[in-house]
Amino acid sequence: MQRTDFGGMACSIARTADVIGEPWSPLVLRNVYVGITRFDQIRQQLGISRKVLAERLRWLVESDVLDRREYAANRHEYVLTERGRELVDVLMVMARWGDRWLAGDAGPPVLYRHRTCGGTTHVTLTCADCGTPMDADTVDVLPGPGARPPAPAS
Amino acid sequence: MQRTDFGGMACSIARTADVIGEPWSPLVLRNVYVGITRFDQIRQQLGISRKVLAERLRWLVESDVLDRREYAANRHEYVLTERGRELVDVLMVMARWGDRWLAGDAGPPVLYRHRTCGGTTHVTLTCADCGTPMDADTVDVLPGPGARPPAPAS
DNA sequence: CACGTGAGTTCCCTCAGGGAACCTACTCAC
DNA sequence: GTGAGTAGGTTCCCTGAGGGAACTCACGTG
Numbered sequence: 408m409q410r411t412d413f414g415g416m417a418c419s420i421a422r423t424a425d426v427i428g429e430p431w432s433p434l435v436l437r438n439v440y441v442g443i444t445r446f447d448q449i450r451q452q453l454g455i456s457r458k459v460l461a462e463r464l465r466w467l468v469e470s471d472v473l474d475r476r477e478y479a480a481n482r483h484e485y486v487l488t489e490r491g492r493e494l495v496d497v498l499m500v501m502a503r504w505g506d507r508w509l510a511g512d513a514g515p516p517v518l519y520r521h522r523t524c525g526g527t528t529h530v531t532l533t534c535a536d537c538g539t540p541m542d543a544d545t546v547d548v549l550p551g552p553g554a555r556p557p558a559p560a561s
Numbered sequence: 562m563q564r565t566d567f568g569g570m571a572c573s574i575a576r577t578a579d580v581i582g583e584p585w586s587p588l589v590l591r592n593v594y595v596g597i598t599r600f601d602q603i604r605q606q607l608g609i610s611r612k613v614l615a616e617r618l619r620w621l622v623e624s625d626v627l628d629r630r631e632y633a634a635n636r637h638e639y640v641l642t643e644r645g646r647e648l649v650d651v652l653m654v655m656a657r658w659g660d661r662w663l664a665g666d667a668g669p670p671v672l673y674r675h676r677t678c679g680g681t682t683h684v685t686l687t688c689a690d691c692g693t694p695m696d697a698d699t700v701d702v703l704p705g706p707g708a709r710p711p712a713p714a715s
Numbered sequence: 716c717a718c719g720t721g722a723g724t725t726c727c728c729t730c731a732g733g734g735a736a737c738c739t740a741c742t743c744a745c
Numbered sequence: 746g747t748g749a750g751t752a753g754g755t756t757c758c759c760t761g762a763g764g765g766a767a768c769t770c771a772c773g774t775g
Binding site for chain 1: 565567568571572573574575576577578580582583584587588591594595608609641644646647648649650651652653654655656657658659660661662663664665667668669670671672673674675676677678680681682683684685686687688689690691692693694695696697698699700701702703704705706707708
C-alpha cells in the first residue's frame with residue numbers, strides 16, 4: 408500500500424485516523440447518522456464518486472463501524488453499529504469546532520437539540536471521573552500499558 | 562485541485578475535515594500538543610515524508626491552528642493557537658474511541674491524567690446546557706441558520 | 716417487455732503522497 | 746576559518762489513490 412498504514416502505530420489517535428481519517432469517511436458517517444443511508448443518496452448528497460464511495464463503505468463495514476443490510480431484494484442500506492454510534496462523538500466535537508471557528512456570519516448550518524433537556528446546545532468535554540471540564544489545558548499525557556507497538560514488525 | 566474542497570460545504574463537519582481531515586494532520590497536531598514541536602522531531606516520530614510534512618504544516622498555519630515561531634536564528638517551532646488547542650478536543654475523543662475499540666489486550670498506549678481531579682481517566686461528552694451525557698442517542702439534528710451554502714457557486 | 720432505479724464495477728487520467736537527493740543558514744569544534 | 750553537524754526545508758521522480766464517466770446486473774413496474 409502507498410498510504411502509510413496508521414493501524415499499527417501505538418497511538419489510539421492514529422488507529423482511529425486509520426478508520427475515519429480518510430477525507431470522506433466522517434461525512435459518510437454523518438450522512439448515515441442523519442438517515443441518509445443508501446448508496447445513491449449518500450453519493451448525491453456528498454458529490455463523491457461512486458468508486459470512492461464504494462471503497463469507503465467497504466472499509467467502514469470491514470472496520471465494523473457500519474453494517475450493510477438488505478432492506479429489500481438487492482437493495483442495501485448502511486446503518487451504524489455500536490462502534491459507529493460512538494464515533495458520532497467525534498463528529499459532534501468536529502461539528503462544534505467548525506461551528507465555533509468556521510461558520511462565519513451565516514451561523515451554524517446545523518443545530519443540535521439535546522433530547523434530554525430539550526435545549527438547542529452543543530457538546531462539551533468533561534472528565535468521566537469528576538465531571539468537570541477536561542481539555543487540552545487540564546490534561547497531562549502519560550505512557551500507558553500499550554505504549555509499545557502491539558504488532559512487532561511481522 | 563483534485564481533492565474535493567470541503568471548505569465550501571454547508572457542514573461544520575466537512576469544514577473541520579477540510580482543516581484536519583488529511584490523514585496526517587491529527588497526528589501532527591497530537592505531536593505538537595505533547596511537545597514535539599520541531600520539523601525534524603515531528604518527521605522522525607511520525608515517519609512522514611518531508612514534503613508532506615511541510616505541506617501539512619503550511620496548511621495548518623494557514624488555517625490558524627498552528628503558529629510558526631522562530632525560537633532561534635532560522636530555527637522554528639510550531640505551537641498550537643487557541644483554535645488549535647480546541648482542536649485537541651477532537652483528538653481526545655478520537656483517542657478515547659481508539660482506546661475503547663482498537664487498543665486490544667495491550668491496553669491503551671497513552672493515559673490521560675486530569676489535572677483537576679488527579680485521576681487517570683478519559684473524556685465524556687456532555688451537554689453544555691444541562692450537563693448530562695450527550696451522544697448519538699440523545700441528540701436530534703435540525704437545520705440551522707447557516708444551512709444554505711455561504712459561498713454560492715462562484 | 717421496455718424502462719427506470721439501486722448498487723455497484725471498470726476504465727482512464729490526473730494529481731497527491733512517499734522517498735531520496737539536494738540546498739541553505741547557522742553553529743560549533745578544532 | 747573551515748569542515749562537520751543540524752534545522753528546516755525544496756526539488757525530483759514514481760506510484761497509487763481520487764475523480765469522472767461509462768458499463769453492468771438484478772430487480773420492480775406499467
